[in-house]
Amino acid sequence: MKIEESSSVETSDYRVIIYPASRAFTPKESKASTEKLYDFLATWAAHGKPLSSSFKIEKNQFIVVCVDEEIEAASGCSIDSLGAVMREIDQEYDLGLFDRMKATFIEDGETKTMKLQDFRKGLKNGEISRDIQVFDFSKNTYVAFLSDFLLPLHRSWAGIYVD
Numbered sequence: 001m002k003i004e005e006s007s008s009v010e011t012s013d014y015r016v017i018i019y020p021a022s023r024a025f026t027p028k029e030s031k032a033s034t035e036k037l038y039d040f041l042a043t044w045a046a047h048g049k050p051l052s053s054s055f056k057i058e059k060n061q062f063i064v065v066c067v068d069e070e071i072e073a074a075s076g077c078s079i080d081s082l083g084a085v086m087r088e089i090d091q092e093y094d095l096g097l098f099d100r101m102k103a104t105f106i107e108d109g110e111t112k113t114m115k116l117q118d119f120r121k122g123l124k125n126g127e128i129s130r131d132i133q134v135f136d137f138s139k140n141t142y143v144a145f146l147s148d149f150l151l152p153l154h155r156s157w158a159g160i161y162v163d
Helices: 027-043 076-093 116-125 142-148 157-161
Strands: 015-020 053-058 062-067 102-107 110-115 133-135 150-152
Touching (some): 015 142, 027 053, 027 062, 062 076, 102 116, 116 157
Antiparallel strands (some): 015 062, 053 062
16 A cells, blocks of 8 residues: 555554655656555565555655554564565666665755765855755654655754754
8 A cells, every 4th residue: 555545644653764766766667666565565574474564655756665563563574675675676777775875955946866975065165055955864753754854954964064
């Protein structure tokens, strides 16, 4: 089930795992990734017990997987199996899903992704406006994702890079 099709997600504080791509998905990549994740999540289990999970592709660039751990907690092995599927998707389309040394932000209505060092330099040199919003991929609950996934620069993790 996709998150936007679930009525219970909005009120449940699911565990969230965010996989940020370094660029937007093409329609073909989005369709293929969606099909692969539907198939995987339909059989995803922890120690033989099915996991109640869902996903969505947010902003056409971020795969957000949710697990209702009140029903069954994801185990290390189940998280590893999700990681393996995500690596397959990443390798097939060269998405950079596991590259954590990048910053993704919205500037002038456009989503941009840069190497972290270039982002820091751009902020310091004034090449990047301070009037941006920054994505935070460290959110691990759905409530935190809803409230703090995209924040103004000064309220985000990247606020440490500005005076």
